[in-house]
Amino acid sequence: MQKLEGIKNIIFDLGGVILNIDYQLTVNGFENLGIDNFDEIFSQHKQSTLSDDFETGRITEYEFYEGIKSISGKAFTFEEYKIAWNALLLDLPKKRIKVLKELSEKYRLFLFSNTNETHYKEFVTKVESDFNTIFEKTYYSHQFGKRKPDSDSFSSILNENNLIADESLFVDDSIQHIESANSLGIRTLLIQEKPITELFGS
Numbered sequence: 001m002q003k004l005e006g007i008k009n010i011i012f013d014l015g016g017v018i019l020n021i022d023y024q025l026t027v028n029g030f031e032n033l034g035i036d037n038f039d040e041i042f043s044q045h046k047q048s049t050l051s052d053d054f055e056t057g058r059i060t061e062y063e064f065y066e067g068i069k070s071i072s073g074k075a076f077t078f079e080e081y082k083i084a085w086n087a088l089l090l091d092l093p094k095k096r097i098k099v100l101k102e103l104s105e106k107y108r109l110f111l112f113s114n115t116n117e118t119h120y121k122e123f124v125t126k127v128e129s130d131f132n133t134i135f136e137k138t139y140y141s142h143q144f145g146k147r148k149p150d151s152d153s154f155s156s157i158l159n160e161n162n163l164i165a166d167e168s169l170f171v172d173d174s175i176q177h178i179e180s181a182n183s184l185g186i187r188t189l190l191i192q193e194k195p196i197t198e199l200f201g202s
Helices: 023-031 049-055 061-072 078-086 094-103 117-126 151-160 175-183 196-200
Strands: 009-012 108-113 137-140 168-172 187-190
Touching (some): 061 117, 078 117, 094 196, 137 151
């Protein structure tokens, strides 16, 4: 089990940490629609302005859909877009929910996810209705208006909840997000191969 000495608060990422995801499935989905360069529009490590705007709620899912069509020069339906875009969202193992509930009895838990309107709508159909209640507060970027790795997003979460940086642990699977949190003095854990059930389970 991960040592949590001095930790009072844990901020979890969602995709790749709690929820299983596979970005390649979405790339494949859009390739099937004739877009061979979709990874240039959206990837885990480098996002286009279009994706940034979508993840911070500055544009709607329909505007994002129209943007992809415009950039790609391809014609496909809104339903086809949703199927391809949501393909990366996989399952959320019940063991992870159990671990989170156990942690919530000892620590203040928060969720901070870079996501968007379309993914969020699909995600909530995959989880139990009380998922968000496991956390003291959830921060979904398209609702929050801020996204990782912007340091201001982490500062806002700390300030809004009166969290002390070195008493807080941020858990994520992207190094650029980890580095941003580290720059503010937040303690961090980069998820690589071991799931949270192994890292935090009793």
